[in-house]
Amino acid sequence: SQQGEEDPQALSIQEGENATMNCSYKTSINNLQWYRQNSGRGLVHLILIRSNEREKHSGRLRVTLDTSKKSSSLLITASRAADTASYFCATPTNTGNQFYFGTGTSLTVIP
């Protein structure tokens, strides 16, 4: 499979704690994107990090990218119950012709 893989598959934390999920991918990329999917809904874009960037922040989100290891991590700080969702990393190929989503991390934040 050319898809990425998220780790862990499932994560359960208490409200207020930080959540970290990791993504590994196989192809060369121009950018890597993280998406959130609430149960039964479409995906929502969270953040995009370009291949020449190592770290990016957006509100309570922090994304890192290590192209030498073909891996990325998403950190959600001070988690809230509303953060409960599945999180996917996505990688377009250099040509943009293909777009690969990982297997997802299911995050549960307990109030």
Add this chain to the structure above:
Amino acid sequence: EAGVAQSPRYKIIEKRQSVAFWCNPISGHATLYWYQQILGQGPKLLIQFQNNGVVDDSQLPKDRFSAERLKGVDSTLKIQPAKLEDSAVYLCASSPNRGNTQYFGPGTRLTVL
């Protein structure tokens, strides 16, 4: 700005029947994607359009699936005939251009009995 619209939201059919899904992307978005998401898995790209041309359909089962994007705006995805393993959520997404942020519709949940 209106989001990506999809219809229907739910569809139940019997195997060997036909079904069609419709997608209206965000106005001005050149790129349109159709994904299949099986329960518990990440979305799998079926076909990508750039305006009204196909960029990639390498993962589209062409013996039963077809898609078109007439006039480079709306798109339809058809399955004929459906199999049990086609039960999934079919997601449509659009993007200003290839490789950029995608905006997803709510999806169509297909159940094949």
